[in-house]
Amino acid sequence: MGREAEPTIFELSVPGRSAASFRESGLPAWAPEELVPAAHLRAEPAPVAEVSERDVVAHFTRLSHRQFSVDLGAYPLGSCTMKYNPKLCDDAASLPGLTDVHPSAPAPLVQGWLGLLAELEAALCAVTGMHSATLQPPAGAAGELTGLLLMRAWHADHPGPRPRRRVLIPDSAHGTNPASVTLGGYEVTQVPSDERGLVDLAALRERLDDDVAGIMLTNPNTLGLFEQDIVEMAAAVHEVGGLLYYDGANFNAILGVTLPGAMGFDIVHLNLHKTFAVPHGGGGPGAGPVAVTERLAPYLPGPRPVRVGGGQAYEWATPERSIGRVHSWHGNALALARAWSYILANGGDGLRRVAEGAVLNANWLRHRLRGTYDIPFDRPCMHELVVSAASLRRRNGLRALDVAKRLLEEGFHAPTVYFPLIVEEALMIEPTETESPQTLEALADALVAIAAETGDAARAAPRSTPVGRVDEARAARRLIPTWDARDGA
Amino acid sequence: MGHYVPHTDTEVARMLAFMGLASVEELFATVPGALRLAGGLDLPDGLSEPDVGDRMEALAAANRPVGRGSSLVCFAGGGAYDHEVPAVVRRVAFRSEFVTAYTPYQPEVAQGVLQALFEYQTVVCRLTGMDVANASLYDGASACVEAVNLAVAATGRNRVWVSRGVHPNWREVMATFAAGTGHELVTVPLAGGVTAWPQDEGGGQGVGAVVVQYPNYLGCIEDLAAAAEAARRVGALLVVAVDPVAAALLRPPSDYGADVVVGEGQPFGTPLSFGGPYLGLFACRREHVRRLPGRLVGETVDAEGRRAYVTTLRTREQDIRREKASSNVCTNQTLIAVACVVQLAWLGTAGLRELALRCARATRYTREALLAIDGVEAPSDAPVVREFAVRTRLRPEVLIERMAEEGFLAGVALPGELGHDLLVAATERRTRAEIDAYVAAFEKVVR
Numbered sequence: 001m002g003r004e005a006e007p008t009i010f011e012l013s014v015p016g017r018s019a020a021s022f023r024e025s026g027l028p029a030w031a032p033e034e035l036v037p038a039a040h041l042r043a044e045p046a047p048v049a050e051v052s053e054r055d056v057v058a059h060f061t062r063l064s065h066r067q068f069s070v071d072l073g074a075y076p077l078g079s080c081t082m083k084y085n086p087k088l089c090d091d092a093a094s095l096p097g098l099t100d101v102h103p104s105a106p107a108p109l110v111q112g113w114l115g116l117l118a119e120l121e122a123a124l125c126a127v128t129g130m131h132s133a134t135l136q137p138p139a140g141a142a143g144e145l146t147g148l149l150l151m152r153a154w155h156a157d158h159p160g161p162r163p164r165r166r167v168l169i170p171d172s173a174h175g176t177n178p179a180s181v182t183l184g185g186y187e188v189t190q191v192p193s194d195e196r197g198l199v200d201l202a203a204l205r206e207r208l209d210d211d212v213a214g215i216m217l218t219n220p221n222t223l224g225l226f227e228q229d230i231v232e233m234a235a236a237v238h239e240v241g242g243l244l245y246y247d248g249a250n251f252n253a254i255l256g257v258t259l260p261g262a263m264g265f266d267i268v269h270l271n272l273h274k275t276f277a278v279p280h281g282g283g284g285p286g287a288g289p290v291a292v293t294e295r296l297a298p299y300l301p302g303p304r305p306v307r308v309g310g311g312q313a314y315e316w317a318t319p320e321r322s323i324g325r326v327h328s329w330h331g332n333a334l335a336l337a338r339a340w341s342y343i344l345a346n347g348g349d350g351l352r353r354v355a356e357g358a359v360l361n362a363n364w365l366r367h368r369l370r371g372t373y374d375i376p377f378d379r380p381c382m383h384e385l386v387v388s389a390a391s392l393r394r395r396n397g398l399r400a401l402d403v404a405k406r407l408l409e410e411g412f413h414a415p416t417v418y419f420p421l422i423v424e425e426a427l428m429i430e431p432t433e434t435e436s437p438q439t440l441e442a443l444a445d446a447l448v449a450i451a452a453e454t455g456d457a458a459r460a461a462p463r464s465t466p467v468g469r470v471d472e473a474r475a476a477r478r479l480i481p482t483w484d485a486r487d488g489a
Numbered sequence: 490m491g492h493y494v495p496h497t498d499t500e501v502a503r504m505l506a507f508m509g510l511a512s513v514e515e516l517f518a519t520v521p522g523a524l525r526l527a528g529g530l531d532l533p534d535g536l537s538e539p540d541v542g543d544r545m546e547a548l549a550a551a552n553r554p555v556g557r558g559s560s561l562v563c564f565a566g567g568g569a570y571d572h573e574v575p576a577v578v579r580r581v582a583f584r585s586e587f588v589t590a591y592t593p594y595q596p597e598v599a600q601g602v603l604q605a606l607f608e609y610q611t612v613v614c615r616l617t618g619m620d621v622a623n624a625s626l627y628d629g630a631s632a633c634v635e636a637v638n639l640a641v642a643a644t645g646r647n648r649v650w651v652s653r654g655v656h657p658n659w660r661e662v663m664a665t666f667a668a669g670t671g672h673e674l675v676t677v678p679l680a681g682g683v684t685a686w687p688q689d690e691g692g693g694q695g696v697g698a699v700v701v702q703y704p705n706y707l708g709c710i711e712d713l714a715a716a717a718e719a720a721r722r723v724g725a726l727l728v729v730a731v732d733p734v735a736a737a738l739l740r741p742p743s744d745y746g747a748d749v750v751v752g753e754g755q756p757f758g759t760p761l762s763f764g765g766p767y768l769g770l771f772a773c774r775r776e777h778v779r780r781l782p783g784r785l786v787g788e789t790v791d792a793e794g795r796r797a798y799v800t801t802l803r804t805r806e807q808d809i810r811r812e813k814a815s816s817n818v819c820t821n822q823t824l825i826a827v828a829c830v831v832q833l834a835w836l837g838t839a840g841l842r843e844l845a846l847r848c849a850r851a852t853r854y855t856r857e858a859l860l861a862i863d864g865v866e867a868p869s870d871a872p873v874v875r876e877f878a879v880r881t882r883l884r885p886e887v888l889i890e891r892m893a894e895e896g897f898l899a900g901v902a903l904p905g906e907l908g909h910d911l912l913v914a915a916t917e918r919r920t921r922a923e924i925d926a927y928v929a930a931f932e933k934v935v936r
């Protein structure tokens with residue numbers, strides 16, 4: 001990757017230089033004063049940058065060389081499912097007939113889009129075992145909050161003996177879960193994990209009462225383990241009138257193997273950017289559709305596409321008890337188009353093979369790393385595994401963070417570190433199904449070699465990357481959030 | 490295995506043998522048998538790449554797009570605008586290094602995305618006059634929701650005055666999420682096209698946020714001084730939703746003491762895309778930085794003292810604060826933010842102003858020509874800059890349907906609460922010839 005420092009676009013600016021190109025419109029060249037009342041007119045132009053088109057291209061291309069990506073190499077970032085995304089999906093989402101469509105255009109003008117959304121909804125229901133879906137939530141966390149608001153709406157229509165205030169969450173959960181619970185107007189009750197790394201069923205039962213609105217679960221959980229007691233858990237939660245929410249962050253593991261619907265879940269969100277080939281874009285956009293059972297369908301956000309005219313056409317309709325919109329328009333539509341093209345390409349058979357490949361790779365790594373790294377829950381895992389550097393830390397002073405930074409030098413992205421919180425010195429590794437056995441072998445070799453090093457030596461890593469170890473504490477202490485804030489910092 | 494799983498059968502067998510397993514099925518031993526899907530997924534088998542291409546082309550062909558060479562010329566806006574996206578954006582912002590990266594958790598190998606976001610944050614602040622901008626939110630609606638959450642947390646008051654001039658879909662999203670937070674949203678009506686703020690403190694108790702759009706959904710330029718005065722009177726924070734193109738011509742909200750500025754960043758670098766992915770702009774005054782939702786990139790140094798960038802003030806975020814976090818945002822719209830900063834760099838200081846001027850000129854020309862038609866009226870006299878409403882004898886839905894037959898997406902139908910008129914926008918893409926043809930068709934249809 002590019003080791004040459006790149007100045008900011010502001011440092012490259014030369015007064016008077018410009019790249020913009022406008023067509024001859026033939027319209028009157030009214031001056032600003034003729035267009036905007038004086039009281040509202042900006043005194044000075046907003047200063048952006050003053051560069052040539054060649055400067056723009058060179059600058060951002062050089063920046064791209066200072067960036068690791070899936071297309072460059074393996075990215076075993078646990079919980080994030082950084083797999084290779086087929087290029088055909090990029091092309092599918094770039095068709096002018098999809099990109100150049102205004103979101104407010106009436107239904108007769110956007111039949112292709114409505115058909116795409118309807119087909120995708122149906123496919124997502126098929127892979128989750130649910131009845132209906134909304135495609136509006138633009139990210140997984142937005143899907144979570146949508147799910148909690150669906151819970152609220154359901155309970156409001158079906159009051160119990162006392163108000164439902166609490167939502168149960170395992171201690172291994174993603175941070176978005178508790179944050180979403182709070183924003184959904186509920187209180188978090190944490191449920192501990194047992195010695196298997198699974199939800200402690202007895203502890204769950206102790207916390208259940210008729211003031212529980214529901215539970216949020218990831219299955220497989222963030223340790224990469226399948227919650228084997230899920231049917232018993234579902235029965236216990238339903239017994240007190242609660243609902244089960246499925247966090248689909250780890251859905252890659254069970255595609256075509258089992259269905260959240262069969263496990264007893266009522267509400268499911270899927271991260272299309274993890275499981276269904278929407279590249280992560282440096283942190284987004286994603287898409288977080290939510291699928292539900294039949295009894296919750298009347299509460300889904302709207303509008304949704306529905307068939308009319310004997311199935312020959314689509315129209316928009318909002319469910320009768322809808323919680324309302326959760327997005328400005330129809331969700332991250334182009335991300336939805338990518339996911340639909342991926343589902344078409346894979347089909348039911350190919351999606352099953354996604355899960356098989358993901359679970360095969362993760363378990364192979366578990367066997368290969370055994371004896372080198374601690375494996376706190378050394379049981380058959382699903383799509384990811386959590387190892388610990390606790391012993392290495394005691395023996396060599398090598399911490400999980402050091403392992404991560406050393407791995408960067410070896411040309412791999414680092415695993416997720418220090419998560420889940422219940423494992424000391426955690427390294428959460430998700431190889432994904434798109435990495436070959438050869439790549440896995442090289443990754444394992446690197447991890448094993450690094451484990452033999454000392455913390456003192458590893459502390460200097462990474463050295464071959466665009467910058468060395470970054471001073472994160474200083475960034476927070478002397479906050480410089482913009483180029484213009486440098487002088488004041 | 491399938492298209493994108495590289496393992497050969499021999500390799501699978503070897504990997505299974507290494508683990509002492511006899512079959513792939515045994516990998517799923519921890520999934521109780523009763524839960525296993527015996528017959529496979531209820532989906533057709535996978536298609537070849539050319540077949541997928543055909544299917545997607547067929548869906549695309551069933552739409553009537555508005556782009557170059559398309560069947561419809563676009564005069565619709567209302568929060569989604571038909572702007573030119575220069576080739577540079579597609580060729581550079583969508584390089585695979587940006588597209589296939591993840592959240593920059595390892596800054597040493599993510600300087601590309603981090604520096605691009607740092608530059609994005611800088612230009613958002615320059616445009617809005619604010620001190621700090623985050624690395625983006627989902628869209629204009631989510632930015633409004635998060636701004637209200639910030640203001641309520643900062644003031645400890647949970648009533649919110651929302652102007653009826655704020656995008657109706659955004660208001661609906663705010664109402665959806667208010668069911669969870671318990672915020673009480675009060676809609677403030679319009680008079681003569683702009684917000685009629687309460688003139689006394691009555692009804693102002695407990696108001697923590699005042700939300701106004703500038704220019705508003707009808708295209709009218711709101712009096713931000715009046716909005717700021719209303720907020721000051723009741724002790725609330727002022728949240729201003731800007732249109733980023735008009736912002737290049739209008740006085741920045743910071744001039745009026747705005748606390749939070751939000752907006753929809755789609756006009757810079759993102760095609761209409763049937764509404765997404767778009768870009769939630771979010772900027773605020775420095776005193777609110779610890780309540781800033783989403784990710785924030787800051788400048789720092791590496792171990793050798795070289796300039797470096799990193800996501801900072803991470804203790805605000807949900808993965809650390811968990812149930813005490815004030816926002817659950819994790820994934821954002823980084824790639825769209827990169828496209829935005831690439832397009833803004835390409836436009837440059839002069840080009841951005843030129844873009845805004847050209848949009849304002851096309852808007853004025855279109856409006857004057859439409860209002861010259863017998864039977865077409867302006868619902869208000871308030872000054873407009875980005876778009877405008879017109880009233881005809883036809884319902885706007887009918888007008889749009891008939892104009893589509895003439896080759897135009899005539900505008901956006903306004904809901905009843907906003908007069909049930911037609912909202913019309915003309916961007917820098919529209920030529921005089923296109924506008925004249927549109928006006929001629931309009932005259933024919935409304936006659």
